[in-house]
Structure formats: C-alpha cells, structure tokens
Amino acid sequence: MTTAVFHHPSSLQHDTGIGHPERVERVQVVWRALRSIEGLEWREAPSATPEQIMRVHTSALYDMISVFGEGALDADTVLSEPSFTAALHAAGAVCAAVEAVHAGQIKNAFCAVRPPGHHAEPDQAMGFCLFNNIAVGARQAQALGYPRVAVLDFDVHHGNGTQTAAWNDANFFFASSHQWPHYPGTGAHSERGAYGQIHNAPLPEGCGSGPFRAVWQNELLPALEGFAPDFIFMSAGFDAHLADPLGGLGLTTADFSWLTAQISQIAAKSCAGRVVSSLEGGYNLAALADSTVAHVRALLECP
Template sequence: MPPTVYATWVPSPQHRYGDHPESPARLRGLADLREAHDGTIWLEAPLAPIETITRAHHPNYVAYLQQIVRHGPAVIDYAPTYVTPTSFDDARRAAGGVLAVLDAVLQNESARGFAWIRPPGHHATRTQAMGFCLFNNIAIAAHEALARGIAPIAIVDFDAHHGNGTQNIFWHEERVGFVSTHQEDIYPGTGDFDEAEHARGRILNLPLPARTDDEGYARVFDQVIGPWMERWQPALILVSAGFDAHWRDPLTQLGLSARGFAALAQRLVQWANAWARGRIVFALEGGYDPLAVAASGRAVWAVLHERPLPEDPLGPAPMKGPDVADRILYARRLHHLG
C-alpha cells in the first residue's frame, strides 16, 4: 500500500523585495505539483495561532514583527532580511502550513508530508529575525508535537547554512535532538562541531568543506547521522529541507545534486519507518537557484511517493568533492557514536 503524502503550498507572492534572492520565483518550477493527480492530499494552510507561535518565539518579538511590517517594505537585519506589509501574515501562514501537515501526519498511519512554504524559518531565533527568516516554522511544529506528547523528536537540517535559530530555540530542550549539515565558514558563522558542548549527543553540528558532493553527504548520513538516529530513536522526524546545498546555488559552494538530495530523503524516510512509525515532515528552507530547487524538490517528492526518480536535468556537480573522512571520524568520536 503506497504511503499517504500530505502537503501545503504557501508561495507568499507579496513577500518579495526587489531582486532579493528569497522571492516567489524559488517555487515557480514546482507549481505544477499541485495538478499532478499523484495521490497527494493538499491541505489548506491556516494562519498559525499566535499562542502556538509564542511557544517558539518570545511574545515581545512576535509583537515587534507585527508592528514593523506596517512600515514595509523594509530591511530589518543585515542578511538582509526584509518585510513587506503582508509579511507577518505570510510568515504565520508558512508556519500554519507546517502545522497542518504535522497534524495530518500525526493523525494517520503511514503518513508523511512536505510543506512547500516561504518565507523560510531556520535562522529565526527565539527573539530575532535572521537570514531571510521571520518565524521558525520547524521549531513551531516541534513545539506543537511536544505539546501533544510526541517525544523524542529529531530535527535534521540539510540546508547549506547552519540552522542557528533552531539550535537556539532548543538549546536546553532535552526532548529534541538537532542535526545540522552545512557549509563551513559561511553565514551565519555558527555551527562548529563542538559549539554545543553541553548537549553532546543531542545537538550534532556537522560543518562540511566547500564542494562536498553526493558521495560525501551519503557517507556523513550513513556513518554519523544513522548511528545517532539509532541511539536517539525519535518518535517523529522533522526536516529543514534547504536546497541551497545544490552545486548550482548562487549563495553557497556545496556539491549536492538532485539525486543526492533524493538519497538523503530516502535515508530519512527509512529512519522514520524504523523508529517513528513512518512519521516525517519536510519543510522548505533555502535554495536560491530556481532550476536547482525544482529538480531537487521533484526528486525528494518522488521519494516521498515511493516512485522512480525523475530525470535530473542538471546532473551531478562538475567537480569531485573533497574527502570527508576526517570530519566523520571527529564527529563520531565527539558524540560517542562508536
């Protein structure tokens, strides 16, 4: 019996700012997914309730954001993160989209989902907008799951940038494990291996060198994240799915291909089946080359539906990636993974 796939679509067309790379164009190459008649159950994305958002964000920050958008369009941090007059509701609806998918997945057997949303969320801390992010969508969803008694939770962030906001929100939350694979030495400047010394074995930061490719990522997932999942045994897996680790992305220098993203998704689904009763929710984060986002998104979509992978029009990275054996060894030793 094929799995049930739930999804939401929140393109936020009014949330845009000049030629800023975080724009509605990021999702245009995936718009036809909604017309595919592939068995997906598409859900409405409501505005996330304020009281749900404030589990992850300080009420003063939520009030500030609600007020500052009235002066938009405006840049509110150096990344630059921008707001428009619709951005507060756009961010609430993005969070609401993840919550809708989460609710469906938790209520149904053999269910999984993808929230195609923007603005993204993983840089937003408890008190601050950062890195194109206003509300931390995946953190809001994790808090909702905790409130329903679902624990432990694993959050896996494969965006090219460190998920500093998610880490910040769950810095002291023992029921949430967090793993971030990201390019070293780029924005936001966080995510070193030993950054969260107090939470070794729970917070895994895995900075990777530029050009790390499909093979390198697969080894990191198999030799570090897989053993960690076996030890953590989550009741739910949430995925910050950033496609800016693709080799074509203009803001980063990593080397994943669409097939590489599919391989990561296959592992995540396998782990969800092994420990979380199949419960896994993906939420879009970064990815700033529309063709790469479309190719990568379609590949992951095929994995969720257990269909053959589509042809990759962009192919693999043009250069072979570096060896990541030293990173793997260090991470395994640091977190006592054998």
C-alpha cells in the first residue's frame, strides 16, 4: 500500500481574482512538484455530498454558497462561478481519502486541493475557505466507525473553524500551532474545548524551528498520544515557512518533514497508520512546492 494524492481539475477553476494570494498557481506547482515523487497513487477526488457537508455546516451556509455565483463574501474570501464545485471536490477529496484508507486500498493520503478549509465555520465561510474540508473528513471517519478523530493543524493561522466544529465533541481532538497574535485572532492557550480535548500553542512571530518543535514535542504530540485517536488528520498549511509572505514563524521544509514523521509514528502506534492530510495555506510558490514534497515524502516513508 502506498500514499495517495487526491486532486481535481475544479481546483483550477476557483478564481479568486488578480493579486489574491490563494490562487490557481498554488495547486499547479504542488501537482508538478508531487509528480517528481515516485510511487504515489494519483486519484481524482469526487464531489462531497450535501449530507457530508452538512455534518459540519448549516444548510443555510450550504445553500448560500451553492447560489452565490461570483463576488466577494468578505475582504478575503472571493468566489467565481465554479467555486462551489471546487469546494465540493476539496471536501470530497478528504472524504474519499478516508474511505480509501478505511477500505485498506492505500496507506495514507494527501489532498492537493483548493479552496482550503480550516477557517470555515459551521455557519460562515471566511479566510479564503468555503467548507471545512478537514472537519468534513473527520466526520466521515466517525460515520465509518472511527469514533475518536484528531486534527493536527500546523498552518501559520489558527484553524478557528475546525476548533468550532470540534468544540462540543469529546471524541474530536484538535491541536494547533500558529503565529500569535495573527489572523483570525482565535487560538489562545486557554481555549480548550468543552472536554479539554482542544490544545492551542500560540507562537511569537519569528520564533523559528526551536520553539515550534518544542511545543509539538512537549505539549501537542503527548496530548495526541493521550487521546488515543482512531483516525488522524492534518491541516497541512505551509505558510509558517520562512519565505511565506503571509506568515512570520520562520520554519523550514525540514520542520514540516519532522512533524509529519512524528505524527505518522504516533498514527502507526495508535491507529494502524490511518492518516489523511489536506492542503491549507502556503503562499510562496517555491516554498509551497518544496514543503509539500517534504510533507508527502514523510507520509510515503512512514512505517
């Protein structure tokens, strides 16, 4: 069994307009870079069903996005006519990846899709995100008989939407490292969820590898092990890279390899290696490509 890459051409149709950092070229460079890795299995992502989306989101949000068409939802979040379709396939990628891991067809998976998802709240699209792909995937795993799900989020921004989706579910673990203070403003250490199953590690701008690895090693990864997940998800944002124009944590590609390997080792021990990762941020194209390759190589090489 190998690592699968889920993708869909609709990721190229979601047009956010000239000058927007969350742009079509992001998936183009990611796909091109991943093609250089031998042994990956490429799979086209299906569309998520309304039922799958509405395990996380309100029907009002679903209906609004389905008919929105072209325009700006807020200052950051811009849609074109095909954006709804792209968003359905982005969430559908994570669901299909869960199903393929569940069926024993693949070892683990990376979803190379856009729009990203972790800022999308159950009732509100925001921060370049329409539907919360990783939370929809986590709910799919629960529906398939993996009650205890964990989302690890290393994007430079806090995954506010995922945190909200997890908040009242004792079986939904969420851990995040992120720059602080920074967009979207949530993610204080004191935000712990209704059952203490949420773990936030805010980091100061410019902290670099040392403090990043320390919070994962000493705080977030031990919490994950203690939770004993049945299925592990990663919100893989690469905007904490030192070359990224939107983030300022100063990480390197080696940090992403390291964390991916650490998480995969816990997955091997606690949940037979069941890991699905999905692309979030990352806005310097060269750093995004290099970081994604490092991340997917670590998924491929994990036990």
